[in-house]
Amino acid sequence: xxxxxxxxxxxxxxxxxxxxxxxxxxxxxxxxxxxxxxxxxxxxxxxxxxxxxxxxxxxxxxxxxxxxxxxxxxxxxxxxxxxxxxxxxxxxxxxxxxxxxxxxxxxxxxxxxxxxxxxxxxxxxxxxxxxxxxxxxxxxxxxxxxxxxxxxxxxxxxxxxxxxxxxxxxxxxxxxxxxxxxxxxxxxxxxxxxxxxxxxxxxxxxxxxxxxxxxxxxxxxxxxxxxxxxx
Amino acid sequence: xxxxxxxxxxxxxxxxxxxxxxxxxxxxxxxxxxxxxxxxxxxxxxxxxxxxxxxxxxxxxxxxxxxxxxxxxxxxxxxxxxxxxxxxxxxxxxxxxxxxxxxxxxxxxxxxxxxxxxxxxxxxxxxxxxxxxxxxxxxxxxxxxxxxxxxxxxxxxxxxxxxxxxxxxxxxxxxxxxxxxxxxxxxxxxxxxxxxxxxxxxxxxxxxxxxxxxxxxxxxxxxxxxxxxxxxxxxxxxxxxxxxxxxxxxxxxxxxxxxxxxxxxxxxxxxxxxxxxxxxxxxxxxxxxxxxxxxxxxxxxxxxxxxxxxxxxxxxxxxxxxxxxxxxxxxxxxxxxxxxxxxxxxxxxxxxxxxxxxxxxxxxxxxxxxxxxxxxxxxxxxxxxxxxxxxxxxxxxxxxxxxxxxxxxxxxxxxxxxxxxxxxxxxxxxxxxxxxxxxxxxxxxxxxxxxxxxxxxxxxxxxxxxxxxxxxxxxxxxxxxxxxxxxxxxxxxxxxxxxxxxxxxxx
Numbered sequence: 001x002x003x004x005x006x007x008x009x010x011x012x013x014x015x016x017x018x019x020x021x022x023x024x025x026x027x028x029x030x031x032x033x034x035x036x037x038x039x040x041x042x043x044x045x046x047x048x049x050x051x052x053x054x055x056x057x058x059x060x061x062x063x064x065x066x067x068x069x070x071x072x073x074x075x076x077x078x079x080x081x082x083x084x085x086x087x088x089x090x091x092x093x094x095x096x097x098x099x100x101x102x103x104x105x106x107x108x109x110x111x112x113x114x115x116x117x118x119x120x121x122x123x124x125x126x127x128x129x130x131x132x133x134x135x136x137x138x139x140x141x142x143x144x145x146x147x148x149x150x151x152x153x154x155x156x157x158x159x160x161x162x163x164x165x166x167x168x169x170x171x172x173x174x175x176x177x178x179x180x181x182x183x184x185x186x187x188x189x190x191x192x193x194x195x196x197x198x199x200x201x202x203x204x205x206x207x208x209x210x211x212x213x214x215x216x217x218x219x220x221x222x223x224x225x226x227x228x229x230x231x
Numbered sequence: 232x233x234x235x236x237x238x239x240x241x242x243x244x245x246x247x248x249x250x251x252x253x254x255x256x257x258x259x260x261x262x263x264x265x266x267x268x269x270x271x272x273x274x275x276x277x278x279x280x281x282x283x284x285x286x287x288x289x290x291x292x293x294x295x296x297x298x299x300x301x302x303x304x305x306x307x308x309x310x311x312x313x314x315x316x317x318x319x320x321x322x323x324x325x326x327x328x329x330x331x332x333x334x335x336x337x338x339x340x341x342x343x344x345x346x347x348x349x350x351x352x353x354x355x356x357x358x359x360x361x362x363x364x365x366x367x368x369x370x371x372x373x374x375x376x377x378x379x380x381x382x383x384x385x386x387x388x389x390x391x392x393x394x395x396x397x398x399x400x401x402x403x404x405x406x407x408x409x410x411x412x413x414x415x416x417x418x419x420x421x422x423x424x425x426x427x428x429x430x431x432x433x434x435x436x437x438x439x440x441x442x443x444x445x446x447x448x449x450x451x452x453x454x455x456x457x458x459x460x461x462x463x464x465x466x467x468x469x470x471x472x473x474x475x476x477x478x479x480x481x482x483x484x485x486x487x488x489x490x491x492x493x494x495x496x497x498x499x500x501x502x503x504x505x506x507x508x509x510x511x512x513x514x515x516x517x518x519x520x521x522x523x524x525x526x527x528x529x530x531x532x533x534x535x536x537x538x539x540x541x542x543x544x545x546x547x548x549x550x551x552x553x554x555x556x557x558x559x560x561x562x563x564x565x566x567x568x569x570x571x572x573x574x575x576x577x578x579x580x581x582x583x584x585x586x587x588x589x590x591x592x593x594x595x596x597x598x599x600x601x602x603x604x605x606x607x608x609x610x611x612x613x614x615x616x617x618x619x620x621x622x623x624x625x626x627x628x629x630x631x632x633x634x635x636x637x638x639x640x641x642x643x644x645x646x647x648x649x650x651x652x653x654x655x656x657x658x659x660x661x662x663x664x665x666x667x668x669x670x671x672x673x674x675x676x677x678x679x680x681x682x683x684x685x686x687x688x689x690x691x692x693x694x695x696x697x698x699x700x701x702x703x704x705x706x707x708x709x710x711x712x713x714x715x716x717x718x719x720x721x722x723x724x725x726x727x728x729x730x731x732x733x734x735x736x737x738x
Contacts, residue, residue, distance in 0.1 A: 127352075215608070
């Protein structure tokens with residue numbers, strides 16, 4: 001909460017899908033650190049002036065996809081969200097190399113839309129899992145903050161579909177490019193390959209992770225990294 | 232259907248135990264419901280306690296026992312949905328829930344347990360309200376009647392509290408949410424009988440996604456001055472909500488209010504639904520809004536923004552009648568015709584002790600359960616289910632204080648002595664708040680009993696003792712629920728009262 005007066009106030013756009021249930025948590029999180037955070041509704045398709053785009057956690061569209069023929073739905077997190085008008089905002093932001101952060105369901109959506117590599121499948125236990133887990137900062141770190149590398153944080157996870165999977169060659173590439181920035185330490189809550197909890201894109205401006213930094217006391221370290229990178 | 236038959240069916244629905252409290256209301260009157268912090272006691276969608284600094288806490292507990300036994304996953308999920316609607320119907324944002332689960336010891340009970348936890352997990356996690364605590368017990372007494380009690384808490388600015396009433400003739404009745412279908416017809420009656428026959432069609436389908444949209448829309452509506460009341464459609468659905476808002480409004484304003492409902496305007500999901508089907512359907516995730524006519528368009532726009540279907544289905548009148556209008560028919564009824572003063576008397580037989588083992592779930596079972604619930608969403612959970620103890624601590628940055636929620640059942644003691652059982656439960660809650668230097672504000676309770684034939688003695692003993700202690704310690708009861716007929720053939724469950732107390736802790 002201690003802020004330097006010289007710090008630049010970041011414009012943080014938080015995409016709100018129907019049922020993005022971490023919308024207010026994420027908004028509060030950025031506001032707590034003095035930033036100008038606001039919602040972007042999923043029907044919006046124009047990119048406004050922002051410093052950071054965030055896709056929060058939750059269950060966008062209830063994690064559902066409706067089958068046209070029968071009206072019945074299947075659970076497939078992110079699938080419905082990626083055909084929203086707001087994905088145009090995400091594309092524009094990605095093109096302009098504006099930093100993008102996806103948390104939990106936001107990570108699922110970024111992966112589904114192809115902004116991040118790999119896939120997120122149902123937890124190995126087939127059950128939702130929520131608890132604090134230990135996570136270690138690895139690779140080129142979170143938003144390039146070298147001070148964080150090797151640090152371990154206790155961060156809550158709360159998801160049913162967080163098992164990260166990726167092909168062998170792609171995994172080798174991820175490792176080679178230092179794109180795996182967060183790994184579960186000691187306990188893997190979902191059966192992710194290589195204990196992967198968060199990955200970035202090749203250019204390293206788009207970050208996705210399953211744990212919820214906005215729910216953690218250690219959230220300030222994540223904010224600092226963003227501030228350094230963006231500001 | 233003739234006018235007479237329609238009226239008769241409606242009367243029956245409103246006199247079921249679940250909606251009329253026919254056997255218990257004379258005893259419930261004994262409970263102290265007023266106090267320094269009480270803004271709203273029993274009789275509304277939820278109780279309301281004053282938190283200070285312009286904020287209030289809404290709280291309520293409800294059982295969903297019968298449906299959960301028949302269809303564990305859907306039954307428990309609709310239980311969560313129903314209690315959350317009670318909270319946001321009052322304009323409050325839900326900030327936490329607790330689950331109290333009781334299962335038998337046979338093989339079927341294991342399946343019921345799994346299904347119930349899945350139902351709670353699927354619904355609560357999706358809607359984003361943290362499960363901050365609760366407890367699980369096993370006892371042979373619950374082999375044919377599981378118990379699923381869910382408590383919920385919400386926070387609201389005092390000036391934004393919405394009551395379940397109409398206020399002015401001419402106001403709109405706006406229906407929003409799911410379409411009305413055949414699911415859950417007869418649910419209230421089902422919960423008022425023994426569980427001997429399994430009636431699966433009386434269990435509703437749950438839709439957490441739709442509920443989340445309703446929640447957000449209603450929280451936004453609470454910030455406006457466009458509406459004068461809101462009521463969710465729970466037991467006996469449309470009938471109960473369209474009559475209750477008029478009855479409460481009559482009491483509050485002293486005006487001769489009535490309601491008029493155009494049945495053709497009700498959005499339907501099933502074909503050829505008759506008048507009573509429409510009125511009694513317990514399809515979930517539906518709300519009734521009493522909107523100011525001049526703000527009709529704004530209200531409809533707000534719902535549209537949230538992708539919700541909303542329709543004006545009727546209006547508030549000044550004729551003191553309940554009027555139903557369909558294409559070619561008109562039914563006009565008096566409220567006291569529909570709500571007859573039903574009163575059932577049972578012999579207060581002394582409770583016959585069952586002595587079966589009453590066992591708390593072990594650490595592994597408990598942990599495996601709360602791991603499936605999101606208990607950290609909302610970022611308010613200071614003490615959740617991860618640490619032991621029959622209490623939770625929830626942060627209220629709005630008033631710079633912590634909310635202590637403590638809970639206890641009789642823990643099996645009521646089987647030996649209902650009076651000792653409820654005393655045990657009360658002091659477990661009370662002492663925990665006191666030990667943490669909290670100020671107790673009030674209580675909500677769920678009283679689960681068997682068939683009144685066998686259990687009325689225990690019920691009355693429980694109420695009388697509870698009433699006495701609440702007065703002595705100055706803790707009022709602001710809301711609650713009675714669940715009778717937790718019985719199978721001649722077997723009634725042990726008396727199982729569950730108390731939830733809230734207190735404030737200075738930081």
